[in-house]
Structures are given as C-alpha cells and as structure tokens.
Amino acid sequence: MSDLPPIPPDDDEDDFGVVKKFMYVNRRAPYGTVYALESLEMVLVAAAFDQDVSVVFMDDGVLQIKKGQETADINMKNFSPTFRALEGYDVEKLYVSKKSLEERGLTEEDLLVPVEVLDQAALAALMDEQEVILTA
Amino acid sequence: MTVLHTVNKSPFERNSLETCIDHATDGSAVLLIEDAVLGAVAAGDIAARIKAANGIKIYVLGPDLAARGMTIDLVIDGIDVVDYGGFVDLAATHDTVHAWM
Numbered sequence: 001m002s003d004l005p006p007i008p009p010d011d012d013e014d015d016f017g018v019v020k021k022f023m024y025v026n027r028r029a030p031y032g033t034v035y036a037l038e039s040l041e042m043v044l045v046a047a048a049f050d051q052d053v054s055v056v057f058m059d060d061g062v063l064q065i066k067k068g069q070e071t072a073d074i075n076m077k078n079f080s081p082t083f084r085a086l087e088g089y090d091v092e093k094l095y096v097s098k099k100s101l102e103e104r105g106l107t108e109e110d111l112l113v114p115v116e117v118l119d120q121a122a123l124a125a126l127m128d129e130q131e132v133i134l135t136a
Numbered sequence: 137m138t139v140l141h142t143v144n145k146s147p148f149e150r151n152s153l154e155t156c157i158d159h160a161t162d163g164s165a166v167l168l169i170e171d172a173v174l175g176a177v178a179a180g181d182i183a184a185r186i187k188a189a190n191g192i193k194i195y196v197l198g199p200d201l202a203a204r205g206m207t208i209d210l211v212i213d214g215i216d217v218v219d220y221g222g223f224v225d226l227a228a229t230h231d232t233v234h235a236w237m
Contacts (some may be wrong), residue, residue, distance in 0.1 A: 029146055031203050032171030060146050060174065066205035075200035103148070105179045110205075120165075 023054045023127060025135035026061035031071065034061045036064045037079055041136040044082075047089035050093070055086070056123060057115070058097035062104060065096075067112045068080070083113050097123060138163050140230035144237065147182045148213055152236045154185060162191035167169040167218070173202035175198045186212060197223060 024043050030036040046053045051053065057065055069077040080120060086094070094115040101107065101117065108117055118126070139175065141160055147153040152174050160166055160182070166189075168176050175182055176196035186194060198208070198217045208217050227233055 008178070028149070028169045029174060029204060031200075032144065032146070033144070060171070063204055068205040068207070070147050070202040070205075074203045076203065078203075103180065104174070104212075 032124040
C-alpha cells in the first residue's frame, strides 16, 4: 500500500491532471483533402481534455478560416463555423502567419475568428515553447 | 488533338499547375478544380505564370471557389469561371482529358 502514489486532493473525474502545451499547425486548404477537418477534430479532443491548446494557420491553412465559405454546391459540410465555437472550449490562442496571409492577398479582416497575426520569428519562438506539436 | 487538362492541387503546395502549363500546347484548356482554384485568385509568381500562358485557355470551377470563400471578382482577368455543366461541356468539346492528380 505504501508504495502507491498518494491520491491527489482533487480527484474530480473531469480533472485529468497533466496539462501540456499542445500546438496544432494547419497548413492545408479545406475541402480538397480531409486534413483540415481532422486537425480540427484533434483540437476539440485536446480541448475536451483541458489541455493548453494553441492553433496556428499557415500556408494554405489560412484558407480554413476565410470568411464566406459556401459549400452547398460541392455537397460537403461547411465546418468553418466550428472555428468560431472554439472560444467556448477555451481555445483562444489562434495564430496566423503574416507571410501566408500576404502571399494570398488576404488580411485579418478576411478571417472569421479573432486571431493574432505573427511573423515567422514570432511563430518559431512560439513553436519552441510547446510540449506537443501536430502539423497537418 | 485538343486536350482539357484538369489540375486539383493548390499551386502553393504542389507544382502540378506549373508542370501542366509547361506541357499544355496551344489550343488546349486548363480547368482548375478543388484546391487548385487557389491559383485562380493568386497574386505574385503564380498569377504571373498563369498570365504568361499564351495560347492556353484557363478555366476555374465556380463551386470549388465558393467553398473556399472566394468570389468571382477576385479571379485573375482572362480566367473564365464555369459551373458543373461547363465542366461537362469542356470535357465534351476537347478530344481528351488529362487529369494532373
């Protein structure tokens, strides 16, 4: 018995104990492949486990949060409104590559969620702080 | 022989569009579909490459543009927007279809 670790004072079943810094890096356009949707699912799972989640949109990934997506004519679900719901899961650290926006002629006003636009050096520094990084 | 080339990869991610244009002959057509529609609203090097493709007619599939939040007014001058019926017409009016997957 004495070899067992002590029971934590807070044994609430919703408390999973370890919180790590997770970063999800989205680099693909939505709809053409399933990467964007699958990455969003992973973000929601991490959020459900109360992890410290950051989400980065870079390269074609910036298109995932472009306003005005109309998917009725391609018979696919428009999942972009889900990004607006992330705030409700306490996922509020959304970062966008300034370079990727500029390359595509986009500005912060074209995006459907509040984000922090960062240059490459700032994104690199942020990546260095993470414990887990998943890029898709 | 007239060929309809279809490209479905983003030009920011793959070189399919560039290679396609390099191998398309005068009188052929290139239709941008799926993630390749990003080429139709691009700027910079990619736009320059498309504009320099003399003798090749470039089209983009409207429903795929709309899905990615893009509107017709953003499309590069000289590129025609077509719907699914237009895609069928292009396939029917060319001798072959070459899909650059």
